[in-house]
Amino acid sequence: MQAYSTNHTSPRVSLKEAVLQGMPPDGGLYMPERIPDLPPAFFEALEEYSLQEIAFRVGHSFFKAEVPENDFRDLIEQAINFEAPVVSLGEELSILELFHGPTLAFKDFGARFMARLMSYFIRNDERELTILVATSGDTGSAVAHGFLGVPGIRVYILYPRGKVSTIQEKQFTTLGRNITALEVDGNFDDCQRLVKAAFTDPDLNQAMALTSANSINIARLIPQSFYYFSACARVRNRKKPVVISVPSGNYGNLTGGLIARRMGLPVARFIAASNANDIVPAYLASGDFAPRDSVATISNAMDVGNPSNFARMLDMYRHDLSAMRADLAGSSWTDEQTREAIREVWDSYGYLMDPHGAVGYLALRDYMRSHPESGTGLFLETAHPAKFLETVGPLVEESVKIPDRLESALHKEKLSVPLSSGFDELKSYLLAR
Ligand SMILES: *Cc1c(COP(=O)(O)O)cnc(C)c1O
Numbered sequence: 001m002q003a004y005s006t007n008h009t010s011p012r013v014s015l016k017e018a019v020l021q022g023m024p025p026d027g028g029l030y031m032p033e034r035i036p037d038l039p040p041a042f043f044e045a046l047e048e049y050s051l052q053e054i055a056f057r058v059g060h061s062f063f064k065a066e067v068p069e070n071d072f073r074d075l076i077e078q079a080i081n082f083e084a085p086v087v088s089l090g091e092e093l094s095i096l097e098l099f100h101g102p103t104l105a106f107k108d109f110g111a112r113f114m115a116r117l118m119s120y121f122i123r124n125d126e127r128e129l130t131i132l133v134a135t136s137g138d139t140g141s142a143v144a145h146g147f148l149g150v151p152g153i154r155v156y157i158l159y160p161r162g163k164v165s166t167i168q169e170k171q172f173t174t175l176g177r178n179i180t181a182l183e184v185d186g187n188f189d190d191c192q193r194l195v196k197a198a199f200t201d202p203d204l205n206q207a208m209a210l211t212s213a214n215s216i217n218i219a220r221l222i223p224q225s226f227y228y229f230s231a232c233a234r235v236r237n238r239k240k241p242v243v244i245s246v247p248s249g250n251y252g253n254l255t256g257g258l259i260a261r262r263m264g265l266p267v268a269r270f271i272a273a274s275n276a277n278d279i280v281p282a283y284l285a286s287g288d289f290a291p292r293d294s295v296a297t298i299s300n301a302m303d304v305g306n307p308s309n310f311a312r313m314l315d316m317y318r319h320d321l322s323a324m325r326a327d328l329a330g331s332s333w334t335d336e337q338t339r340e341a342i343r344e345v346w347d348s349y350g351y352l353m354d355p356h357g358a359v360g361y362l363a364l365r366d367y368m369r370s371h372p373e374s375g376t377g378l379f380l381e382t383a384h385p386a387k388f389l390e391t392v393g394p395l396v397e398e399s400v401k402i403p404d405r406l407e408s409a410l411h412k413e414k415l416s417v418p419l420s421s422g423f424d425e426l427k428s429y430l431l432a433r
Contacts, residue, residue: 001065003030003218006315016066016121019114019219020129022212029311030218035262036061043264046233055080055226058263059113062222067120075120079112084227086234086378089349092368094378095357096231102145102405103171104384105138105301106253109227110220111146117219118211119150130208130430131155132198134191137164138301138383141171143213144179155213156430158182158191161418167387167406174412181414182429186421197423198430207431215252216308224256229265237376241268245364245379247356248272249302251280251309253380254328258316261327268375272330273363275299275338279307281330287321298335298391299355301383333362339395341365346396354388357381 003018004010007028013021018030042057049057056076063072082100089095101108122129129152133143140157147155157172161183173181184191195212198204232242244267246254254272261267272280275297283289291306317324333341341358345351353361360379368377385392386402393400419425 001062002033004033005029006031006311014066015063015218019117019217020121020211022214022217029216029308031312031315032062032218032222035259038263046229047238049230049233051084051227051230052076052080054229055223058226058229058260059222061263063117067117071120075113075116079116080109080223080226081112082108084109084230086231087351088236089345089351091237092376093364094231094235094376095351095381096227096378097381098227099354099381099384099387101142103138103141104387104403104406105142106224106380106382107138107142107215107220108145109223110215110217110252111139111142111213113146113223114213114217114219115143115146115150115153118213119152122152122209125152125209127209129153130210131213132158132195132210133213134158134188134195135164135172136160136188136191137168139215140164140181141168144172144175144181147213148175148179149177153178154433155179156182158184158194158419158426159416160187160191161185163187167410169416170409170412170414171406173414173416174409176415181416182426183416183418184421185419190421194421194423194426198426201423201427204427204430208433215250221252221256221309221312222259224253225260225263228257228260228267231378232265232267235376235378241266241375243267243269243271243364243367243371243375243377245271245273245360245367245377247299247302247360247363247380247382248274248280249277249304249307251307251313253382255309255312255316258313258327262316269367269371270328271360271363271367272328273360273379274330274332275302275359276332276334277303277305278330278332279305280310280313281332283310284321284325284328284330297355298338298388299359301356302359329367331363331366333359337362339391342392343395352385352392352396352400353381354383354385355391356383 005024005028098106294305
């Protein structure tokens with residue numbers, strides 16, 4: 001299949017090229033030229049399919065021409081090797097838990113799939129692929145774990161010294177093998193600037209095959225459609241269409257849902273659930289897209305002031321606001337409301353939400369109250385609550401159990417390489433590898 005840029009000026013490329021390039025030269029985002037329709041038989045059998053089987057069928061409908069069936073099955077088995085269970089809190093309220101991967105957040109789906117796909121595409125190349133990624137926290141650990149031990153690929157993660165939490169830092173600095181963490185004496189913007197400078201540096205590009213692994217890669221978007229199919233087949237009340245609330249920052253997760261719907265999944269409505277960074281809900285209300293500096297909240301993975309995937313959403317709806325509104329509602333919630341929701345759901349159901357999922361819950365509850373006949377409700381839990389102990393701990397009486405995967409990283413030795421924020425030091429470091 002071919003991919004085009006949402007800016008429509010760069011030439012079309014194959015999906016393989018789009019995955020390896022990351023971003024088109026015109027600064028848009030790649031989209032698949034066609035969103036395949038899945039056959040009725042697929043939807044009839046949906047309840048019987050495992051998440052892996054769904055991932056295989058949905059994913060292969062995009063990558064048919066690029067990856068033969070058996071190879072694609074192997075790839076899915078390695079990438080999607082954890083579950084996405086649905087937990088019901090009542091007849092009309094379900095939770096899709098997306099935190100059962102190695103870094104306990106939904107970004108594991110995209111990062112693992114992208115890593116395996118890139119490795120597959122370069123399997124016959126002589127040169128190793130070098131991935132550079134700047135992180136302020138969560139993306140770094142998902143990417144690091146996604147690529148850990150993947151043949152033919154080296155990963156360098158640049159992160160700002162002293163500006164990520166201890167848990168986050170331990171998750172990507174203790175891995176070793178093909179993953180190197182570079183601890184930059186600067187802030188996140190410095191890390192991004194260094195990565196950008198590296199991509200445009202002729203000497204580095206001569207010496208190594210460089211690419212990025214950031215969230216706008218099409219290979220991270222497509223796997224974020226898989227679990228919507230399994231979730232809709234697993235909600236308690238399957239007689240009604242499902243209303244799905246997605247806690248959002250860069251809107252990759254939500255765009256994955258819109259793609260699933262275009263492929264034929266019957267979803268009544270999506271809800272863009274945001275914290276104080278309410279750029280998309282504000283757009284849905286007013287028709288004005290007004291990016292601005294992000295503000296810090298307790299659902300910090302959603303602190304985005306200029307959501308990158310909005311370009312894909314606009315493109316999917318041909319810039320037609322009323323068409324987008326028909327599929328998508330939106331609302332935004334304060335930290336205080338988020339804390340109250342965590343407490344309330346814990347007290348009523350004994351279920352502990354993380355701050356991101358709690359924003360999804362609030363938006364869903366509000367929507368269902370004002371649209372009581374609209375369907376059955378589902379919200380996405382995008383991270384394990386133990387990743388946000390400082391926030392959720394004080395809200396509940398019981399102590400929060402830290403999963404072993406997280407706990408064991410805390411006891412490992414940090415292996416990062418200190419760097420200044422000057423480009424020359426990064427450049428000579430990389431050239432010496
Ligand atoms: C990244 C992230 C989000 C936001 O997802 P987008 O695809 O950027 O909208 C929500 N919750 C958690 C825990 C995340 O890590």
